[in-house]
Amino acid sequence: MDWTLHPLGDQAVLIEFGNEISEEINHTVQTAASSLDDWQPEWMVEYIPAFTTVTLFYDPLYIANHKTSQNQLPYDWVHQQVSEFLSTLTIKETGPARTVEIPVCYGGDLGPDLSYVAEKNGLTEEEVIERHMNGNYLVYMIGFAPGFPYIGGMDPAIAAPRRKDPRLKIPAGTVGIAGAQTGVYPLETPGGWQLIGRTPSKMFDPSNEEAPTLLQAGDRIQFRRITEEEYENLKEGGA
Helix, strand or coil: CCCEEEECCCCEEEEECCCCCCHHHHHHHHHHHHHHHHHCCCCEEEEEECCCEEEEEECHHHHHHHCCCCCCCHHHHHHHHHHHHHHCCCCCCCCCCCEEEEEEEECHHHCCCHHHHHHHCCCCHHHHHHHHHCCCEEEEEECCCCCCEEEECCCHHHCECCCCCCEEEECCCEEEEEECEEEECCCCEEECCEEEEECCCCCECCCCCCCCECCCCCCEEEEEECCHHHHHHHHHCCC
16 A cells, blocks of 8 residues: 655645546545554544545644654644544445435436536437436545545446536526536535536435444445436435
8 A cells, every 4th residue: 555645834734645536545534544543543633535535634723832852743643643644544345335316317407417427428319318327337446525426437439528607696406517526515605516406315414423424435336227207206205
């Protein structure tokens, strides 16, 4: 396992496991994040896993007052601690990932950019939908907004660039494409992804304190097509 450490300001260290998006590297990221949960050193404030990195935030004042010698910088001490932690990290095989089914009503008012994605790639709208439903999807990270999943594994034949003029309001549950990724907007937010459909599923529920986000990094995704009538019924039922 290869890794490098980089200072990120005076209160964080960036742990980098590679420079390309891959399931293998992301598995290492998730393993490191899980091990940090087990370690929980008192000087760690929080950590944020991403595609190929984990950013670890620390309390420099606590470290300076309790851990370091007079001439040692907090970052140097943290660098040593994290290096020792990573040197003992073992990447283990895991069981099957959790698969989450997400119902989607494609096209129309709920997916206004479906026709653009189809035209851009020389496909029909039905072909785009079929390819989108049959991707080998993995949630690489949660970011941008609470519960927003960055999902890899989409068929590159339906890739599309971000919009040049981002929308100011995108409804919660909207499914989009940006480059070779797909994602689901958990809240009404501005955004520049190409919108191809919408799900009635709640991606973010702050009232659920134990699991406020529907998805988490490492999940597998299965998109399932539904009609507009099914969408409305599921939405009314609080899907």
